[in-house]
Amino acid sequence: MGRETRPEDLQGVKNSHKKSMKTKVEVVWEGGTKTENRTLLNSIYTDLYITEGPSQGTNAEHEVQQIEKKQRGRARDMAINYKDIFKPLPGQEKTIKTVMTQGVAGIGKTMSVHKFILDWAEDKANQDVDFIFLLPFRELNLIQNQHCSLHELLQKFHKELKNSEKYVDCKLVFIFDGLDESRFQLNLNTKGKCDATRSSESDTACFTVNVIIRNLIEGKLLPNALIWITSRPAAVGKIPAELISQVTEMRGFNDEQKDAYFRKRVRDGSLAEKIISQIKLSRSLYIMCHIPIFCWISATVLQAVLGKDNEKGIPRTLTAMFAHFLIIQTTTKNQKYDEGHEGNLGHQRVLQSNKESILKLAKLAFIQLEKGQILFYAEDLEDCGIDASDATVCSGMCSQIFKEESEFQLKKIYCFVHLSIQEFLAAFHVFYSYVNSDMEALRTLVTRPASWFCIKRRLSLYALLNAVVDKSLESENGHLDLFLRFLMGISLESNQELLHGILSSTVSSSESLQGTSRHIKEKVSGETSEPVSPERAWNLLYCLLEVNDTSLHEELDNYVKSNKRLSPAHCSALAYILLASEDVKDELDVDKYNTSSMGRERLIPAVKICRKARLVDCNLTETSSKIVASALQDPNSYLTELNLSFNDLQHGEEQIAQGLASPFCKLTNLRMQRCNLTEMSCRAVASALKSDSSCLKVLDLSNNDLQEPWLKHLTTAMQDERCKLEILELYNCKLTDQSCEHLASVIRSASSCLTEMDLSVNDLEDSGAMHLSQALLDDHSKVKTLKLWGCKLTDQSCAALVPALKCGSSRLTKLNLSDNELHDSGTNLLSDALADPRCKLEKLQLENCKVTDQSCTDLASALWSDSSRMKELMLRNNQLKDSGVELLSKALEQPHCQLETLQLQGCQLTARSCEALSTVLRSDSSRLTELDLSDNDLLDPGVELLSAALDDPGCKLEKLQLQGCKLTARSCETLSTVLRSVSSRLTELDLSDNDLRDSGVKRLSAALQDPRCKLQKLQLRECNLASPSCGALASAIQSNSDLKELNLSGNNLQNSGAKRLLRALREPRCNLEKLLTDSGDLVKLQRGRQQRSQPGARSCFRFPTQTYGRR
Structure with missing residues (x-):
């Protein structure tokens, strides 16, 4: 091993090494040779945003936008301090030996390495480490073919090691900076015989520098040493993934860190604030400053420009900034080296002279x-x-x-x-x-x-x-x-x-x-x-x-509509472009982008230039919550609608609370479904509701466990005269009858603006409904819409609601009592109220309420009452049977009946009901425009009866739903006649879940090509269709058809069929705006080609996405 080194001698070497390393890294030379612009690192260093990086693999893409070849296995960005680069992340138990830090050029990799070393040398961090050896690849390149021992190699960089070799038994960190600059052929692997054996003489044996570095990284030489490698993304793949314990990604400055950098870099405080202010005026420049080197260039340029009070000359694009930088650097050179120049030459003369x-x-x-x-x-x-x-x-x-x-x-x-x-x-x-x-x-x-x-x-x-x-x-x-x-x-x-x-x-x-x-x-x-x-x-x-x-936004939208998979890096770029474009976007909906949850999170910064933001299920972190909060606090913010549903806001509720409390917050619509809200969140929302500047009109806190004390904060705020809330949605919030007492007090409040409440899927029971009903009787009540479906109500609740419905001061126009056991007794009580001239109800939902045909007599009587205002009646999944529909049909023929929408899905109907309804449709007095008969055994004869009525000039029906009615191609033939009829007004038709097959769709397609056909939306999900149907439909949609939306999900279209549709979408005469299919995996190579060359074309190829809607 060489000569023995005494403990006191080793400590002396350590001290000398620390001193030497401090000297090497404590000074930064910005923008020139090492003889000028000397600045202490500690005086200008600003923390950078470092996160756990992507899975390791070959990466040949440009560093500005790196595509990740392997999907990340994590759900959120985890911020990492440069001091803790070798510490496992929370929840990880693995030992970190080798770290790969990737980042684009100028992002601050070397600066962070130097700061890591400086903190260690100044005894501020990582004092368990004995020696840190910095080996930049750009310097290793100079000796790549030389033969030497490990000790000799280290002595070339660290002369203070002298002849002491005992350090090999200490805790060591090797830092290989700039893998992308390496000219080595490392040929790394994890198998085979070690080139530098692990004998007692492994550190003194002579090998090429290439071999020594390879064995250090592979762990075959000094296996206990820690390794830190930095690289631009394109070169990361040079190191096999199995050799890397942890990958980190240098993300540059966040907004707070940008400001901190300028304040450190520009010593004149007022000028620094002026620079920050000017850069923020141009979002494009402000976003570019996430790269530290660009911050330096911007500071250099803007100090010169603003120092002359020349705000008109501030560059607004990347190219203009670099052109100014060239001018300034050249001017500086003139002043320093060219004798006789006074330094006041115009920039054109400066450039000309150089x-x-x-x-x-x-x-x-x-x-x-x-x-x-x-x-x-x-x-x-x-x-x-x-x-x-x-x-x-x-x-x-x-x-x-x-x-x-x-x-x-x-x-x-x-x-x-x-x-x-x-x-x-x-x-x-x-x-x-x-x-x-x-x-x-x-x-x-x-x-x-x-x-x-x-x-x-x-x-x-x-x-x-x-x-x-x-x-x-x-x-x-x-x-x-x-x-x-x-x-x-x-x-x-x-x-x-x-x-x-x-x-x-x-x-x-x-x-x-x-x-x-x-x-x-x-x-x-x-x-x-x-x-x-x-x-x-x-x-x-x-x-x-x-x-x-100026067409940038349109081009972005077209590209995203192609539905290509976007990596998190792509989403960062998309957010950057949106921010830098200076245009205000109407809506940012992260759920529309084909990306991972991390990708959705990377899109969040674009919230700052949007009027509406739908940030659903994007794993909002504390960092991204700060971004949202800053948008809420920005006096120039455009954000008025914000949906944070399906995020665990415990990670960022404090930041969101601060944003909501800001006097500059302009939110009118806030949705926070299933956000794991706490009392802090409820207090913050309550505070926002009663603030002087409050604009909030819509609040959705559904799917949260709102305990009684928390709800009390909200209801108290809603009674404040400053509160402007109109719509409150508390679906599935574990509310009880006691909760209804608090809400009833809001309804009674003279200052309350509340017009709509959704309290569905809460165990309110009859006692809760009674509290609400009594409040609705109050003259101060402004509630027009009340949703109480799935609240464990009985006919007693109906009895309690009747006085409110009959009350002259009541404003209630929409009532949803679905999924409650009301039975015929409850329905009859409601029918009595509907017939009262004081009742203003226009929409009633009684789906799945165990209603039978026995209730239809009273319902029919209410509908044909001359005082009835009922326009929409939903009776899905009740046992009405044909006899019940026949009773309702008689009412629908009466001139006083106002009903426009009737939903009878799953009501045990047959063709007999169709016969009764066909009479209604023919009636001149009928106002029916929407009819849902889905999930009933109507069969083809039933559709024939309906079709005869649809062809009648007196029929006003525009929307017909026949999903799951056991229909065949025979029904398509009948309906195709209707679609060709000049008197038909049908614009929407749903034939899903029927055995139509290709023969049926061919008949429908022929009708779609008829100029008299007015159909705009056609649903053909799960109809046993194959490729031939696509050919027929393709002919239809490219023939100037009025069809705007077509749903073919759940059919075996095959690749050939889907391609036919895509070709049709590219035709200039095609008006289709939305095509739904689940065969996207077969046509992914064709995506992106469907945009037509016609200016302003809106055709796109979309796929079903998860929605978060309720009744």
Whole structure:
């Protein structure tokens, strides 16, 4: 092992090592060489948002938008402090040995590594660790072929180790920073013979540096050592997943951390606040600042711009910001190195005087970008005519990193301050070459022979931009994505003017950019080729943003409608684009996006620019709750409707409570179903209800266990004169009759605005209904809608409600008593009230109430009463039978009957009922427009009787539901005649769950093509249909049919059938807006192609999603 080291000597080495490491990391050189811009790390370091990362695997996509090849096995983002990188997450018991931290360039990986080391060196954290060895790959590259022992390798980086080798028995941390910069062929595996044996001499044996690193990572050398690897996402796959204990993802700054960074970075407090304020005015810039390096660039630019009180010149796009950065860095260089300049030259003259240097750097940037290189050497600079010894060239735009120790070959490494700066300069090189007709410089970007033939003469800007779009799509890792975005941005005439000191002339670009925008839209939609992958699509949409394309939202909507699976990274990008576009979105519904629960959570930041937000079941965390709360507290917020249902708000109820309490909160509609609410939440909602600024009109707290004291907070607030609440939904909240006492006091309150209450699925029982009924008698009651279904009521509740229904001051117009055991006795009591001229009831729901035909006499009498106002009657799942329907039918023929909707699903009816109802439908006095006869054995003869009436000029029926009526193709033939009739008004037809088969649908399809057919919605779920039905329906929907919605779920359509439908959707004459099918797995390759080229086309291919509705 080498010479023995005494304990006191080892401690001395430890102390020396800590001191040395502190010296290495305590200073940051921002934006230049290590001889300028010296800043203490602790003075500017701002915490970054780090989370558990995606499952490990090969990742070849561009870092701006990484697609995850393996679905994440977790439900929410878990924030991790950089100090705790080797600690298991809550609920995990595994030992963390090797950590992979991934993040895009400039996100703060190296800065976090340095802060981790600095805190350790200053005895602030991780004091159980004895030695930390920092081994950046960009420096390891210089000695990759050298042979040495582990100790010799470490001495090259840490001379303070001297001859002491006892550290191998201590707790060690090896940090390999920048895996993406590695030029090693690691060839990692977990099997086979160890290259560096585990003998007592394993640390002194000589191997190549490559072998030593490989064995350290594989755990074959110093198996107890902890390993931390950082990487850009594209290189993560170099390390096999089985070698990684934990993956973390560097997410950059959240909103609070951005502000904190600017306050630390800009010493002038008032200027810092001014910068923060200005950046927040442009959401696009504010969102971009989640990357720390962009914060630095923004701070640099805005200090210069705002320092001159030039608010009009503030850049609003990525390209404009980088153009200003170039100007400022060049101006700084002039002031520092060029004698005789006063520093007050106009920016055009500054650029002009440095034109040669900038063009050389731009050429270097482009050449190295095409090679995929971000690190280069002096000879690379010399190839572009750059003198590497000239400090004026490298100041600001390039940084140098080099070692001058005897073991290293003295060789300087060069790189741009940030990859995005290299991409910006590379894009400028291409645009400059175009402007100056240097077609040879553009040759590598135009790959098609025909295009190259044109290039010899003169390439149009439109052709160049389109060629670069196509070229960027060919890249496996997207290394040209940001380059393309910058190229389009530089082409914008306003940015050309900004760079006029280098550009000799301005090129008219509006038509070219419009044409390329169309080309991008075609690529995204897949109209002219196979649809591009999501990560490519996002970058193309970014390009539209860069050139101020106002159709961005429409393009986003079209892409999302293609129903492609979105990874969490894609959802982050989508939220970014929505935020950065500066447009206000009407609604954000995370449930509409085909993604995981984590993906839905990543969409939440877009809530800030939406009027309505439906954040249902998206695993709201404390962090995402803060985002929602900040939107509620923002005086410029547009948010008026918020649905947080099916989230456990115990993780963020304090943040939501703060948002609701804000005087700037503009919510009018708040839904919090099944949110595991606590007393704190109820207090917060109550406080919001009675605040001076309260706007809340709709409150849904259904599916929460609202204990009596908590409910009391709410009911007290609802009696406050400042409360504007109109609709209260407390479905399934474990309420009791005592709860009804509190609610009754609200109804009686003179200041209450309550007009609708849903108390369904609570054990209120008759005693609770009595409390409510008595309150409804009060002159102050404004309740119009009362829902009490499934509340364990009996006929006694009906008796209690009758006085309220007969009361002249009562405003009740809608009553739902379904799923209660009312029986005929209760129904008869209600019928008596319905016949009273003072009763204002228009809608009555008595579904599944054990009503029989014995009640129909009294119901019929109430319906034909000259004072009846009843328009909707729901009697589903009662034993009415044919005799009961015959009694009701006689009432429906009477001129005083106002009924428009009658639902008789599952009432044990036959064709005999159809005969009675057909008479009603023919009657001139009948007002019936909607009829539901589903789940009755009507058979084909029953439909024939109905069809004869539907064809009558006096029939007003528009909606007919015949689901599960044991129909065959024979009924389709009959109904097709109706659909062709000029007198038919039928617009909605439901024939689901019938044995119609292909022959029946062919007859219906033929009718749909008839110009007299008015049908807009057709339901054919589970009708034993196959591919031939698709062919018939495809012909119908592409023939200018009025059909807007078609449901074919539960049928064996097969791939060929679904493709026929998709082709039909692309036809310009197709008016279909919604197609439902469960065969999406068979047609996923065709999705994205269905958007028609006709401007404003709305056709889409959607699939059934979970809904959270109630009666």
